[in-house]
Amino acid sequence: MKQQFEQYTQEDFDVWETLSSRQEVNLKDKACTEYLSAIDDMKEVLYPGRIAEFSQLNDWFETRTGWTMYCVPGLIPVDKFFELLAKKQFCSSTWLRNMEQLDYLEEPDMFHDVFGHVPLLSNNVFSEFIHEFGKLGVQNIKNEERLIQLQRLYWFTIEFGLIDQNGPKVYGAGIASSFGESIYSLDQKTARVPFNLDEVLTTFFETDKIQEKYFVIESMEQLYQAIIELKARWK
Numbered sequence: 001m002k003q004q005f006e007q008y009t010q011e012d013f014d015v016w017e018t019l020s021s022r023q024e025v026n027l028k029d030k031a032c033t034e035y036l037s038a039i040d041d042m043k044e045v046l047y048p049g050r051i052a053e054f055s056q057l058n059d060w061f062e063t064r065t066g067w068t069m070y071c072v073p074g075l076i077p078v079d080k081f082f083e084l085l086a087k088k089q090f091c092s093s094t095w096l097r098n099m100e101q102l103d104y105l106e107e108p109d110m111f112h113d114v115f116g117h118v119p120l121l122s123n124n125v126f127s128e129f130i131h132e133f134g135k136l137g138v139q140n141i142k143n144e145e146r147l148i149q150l151q152r153l154y155w156f157t158i159e160f161g162l163i164d165q166n167g168p169k170v171y172g173a174g175i176a177s178s179f180g181e182s183i184y185s186l187d188q189k190t191a192r193v194p195f196n197l198d199e200v201l202t203t204f205f206e207t208d209k210i211q212e213k214y215f216v217i218e219s220m221e222q223l224y225q226a227i228i229e230l231k232a233r234w235k
């Protein structure tokens, strides 16, 4: 499957522009430094004025952390998902929400996948974390309990993680790509707890509800150490 760039409509470009420019402004004081500097580094291939073209993203990554975009029609089987990550292939949708559902989505679209996830793939430590995560998934693909634990780890870090940088900041893609959740997750009244690997591995989540609590890491290095620890435990 390939991104059919010429098939995007004017509405698609308008949606991309509206979401990206709104969120770039919104995240200026909310996203972590790693995310913001990645957005800055990638400004020639990822910016509000034009839908991101996967071939350009691939060229950009080739001389950096080496990720490539892998187009998927929607959610894919878990074994395929881990296999791709283990090969540094990041799966992404190519469709975009329409103007009537800017803030409501049942499945991740290209704005979530690209604007939310892709910037941090250029960060060396985060890139290694997610790569190791994929490899660990492949090694444990027949172990249902471990796969559930890995899904929780993914959910509370890669999707909905916060990091402490003089106060909580956003790095999870589910938050970074959501106008409402980037505000809510940092609200004084919202529950936030320090990241703890064992607690994350045993915490349930529901995909269609707003998060009850967020886990806050101290640094990207802490994430990487967490996956290394899990790998050692599961040997």
Ligand SMILES: [Fe+2]
Binding pocket: 108, 112, 113, 117, 159, 173, 174
């Ligand atoms: Fe996601």
